[in-house]
Amino acid sequence: MMDQHRKMPIIGVIGGSGVYSLDGLHGAEWGEVHTPFGAPSDALLVGELGGVRMVFLPRHGRGHVQTPSTVNYRANIWAMKALGVTDILAVSAVGSLKEDLPPGTFVLVDQFIDRTFAREKSFFGPGLVGHVPLAHPICSRLGDAIAAAAQEIGQPIRRGGTYMVMEGPQFSTKAESELYRAWGCSVIGMTNMPEAKLAREAEICYASIAMVTDFDGWHPDHDAVTVDQVVRVAGANAAKVRQLLQATVPHLAAPRPPCRDGCDTALEHAIMTAPAQRDPAMLEALKPLLARVIA
Numbered sequence: 001m002m003d004q005h006r007k008m009p010i011i012g013v014i015g016g017s018g019v020y021s022l023d024g025l026h027g028a029e030w031g032e033v034h035t036p037f038g039a040p041s042d043a044l045l046v047g048e049l050g051g052v053r054m055v056f057l058p059r060h061g062r063g064h065v066q067t068p069s070t071v072n073y074r075a076n077i078w079a080m081k082a083l084g085v086t087d088i089l090a091v092s093a094v095g096s097l098k099e100d101l102p103p104g105t106f107v108l109v110d111q112f113i114d115r116t117f118a119r120e121k122s123f124f125g126p127g128l129v130g131h132v133p134l135a136h137p138i139c140s141r142l143g144d145a146i147a148a149a150a151q152e153i154g155q156p157i158r159r160g161g162t163y164m165v166m167e168g169p170q171f172s173t174k175a176e177s178e179l180y181r182a183w184g185c186s187v188i189g190m191t192n193m194p195e196a197k198l199a200r201e202a203e204i205c206y207a208s209i210a211m212v213t214d215f216d217g218w219h220p221d222h223d224a225v226t227v228d229q230v231v232r233v234a235g236a237n238a239a240k241v242r243q244l245l246q247a248t249v250p251h252l253a254a255p256r257p258p259c260r261d262g263c264d265t266a267l268e269h270a271i272m273t274a275p276a277q278r279d280p281a282m283l284e285a286l287k288p289l290l291a292r293v294i295a
């Protein structure tokens with residue numbers, strides 16, 4: 001018998017550098033979504049894959065027009081939520097901070113260090129304060145699905161690793177690169193935070209497929225990263241990413257149980273502001289997020 005707590009998934013895909021579209025969606029149409037936080041990076045592509053509703057958004061916009069700092073992360077995640085997305089598969093180009101993660105390697109990261117400083121990072125604010133848990137920012141169920149799909153299609157993927165999120169847009173100095181290596185980080189990029197934080201606030205499960213494009217600036221035997229290299233390696237691997245995404249969807253196609261990691265109930269004990277002190281305008285603006293926890 002169908003468990004009444006299960007609901008059909010809607011899978012969101014956020015494409016990073018080199019991934020500006022998603023092929024193979026049936027009935028696919030680009031549509032604009034307006035949010036209280038302004039415009040998302042682009043219109044969103046909505047369609048169906050094997051009976052599963054899919055929503056695709058190019059993180060930097062088609063033609064790569066948004067910098068990592070100007071991407072409107074709040075609008076992007078809000079738009080996904082507004083379209084009913086339950087699970088986000090994010091794709092990102094990253095630099096490697098480890099010898100054994102050469103360009104071309106796919107990594108299913110499971111941790112982040114957020115060193116960004118010039119971005120809006122929360123839907124909450126004065127008049128409505130909330131704190132969601134983030135010890136485990138990646139949904140393990142989505143990670144399992146991606147890992148199983150990778151095995152099926154013969155795409156090697158490294159499970160686990162810490163993604164250092166820098167502000168950019170300039171790449172790191174050698175000293176910074178060495179520092180992040182000393183911290184034990186695996187890869188470096190500029191975008192997965194605050195994306196993962198906001199997905200958690202929106203109670204959307206989130207996983208990130210990191211595609212290594214370069215050795216950043218630390219490796220004695222490799223030139224320091226350039227855009228040229230990132231574009232070349234990301235381009236060469238884009239078809240594999242698409243294949244991996246397409247192979248992952250069937251693993252998520254069944255009605256979904258409540259998330260075992262609690263991603264989809266993250267707001268349950270998150271609100272700090274006393275009911276009498278809550279800003280009515282904030283409550284109204286955040287209604288689509290809070291409806292489940294605030295009557």
Ligand SMILES: CSC[C@H]1O[C@H](OP(=O)(O)O)[C@H](O)[C@@H]1O
Nearest residue numbers: 016017068092093189190191230
């Ligand atoms: C073009 S190199 C730097 C650029 O690529 C990565 O973007 P994304 O994570 O969206 O693939 C990196 O974070 C920078 O934004």
Ligand SMILES: Nc1ncnc2[nH]cnc12
Nearest residue numbers: 093094095188189216225
């Ligand atoms: N070395 C690097 N640093 C930051 N972002 C990246 N994206 C791809 N390579 C990168």
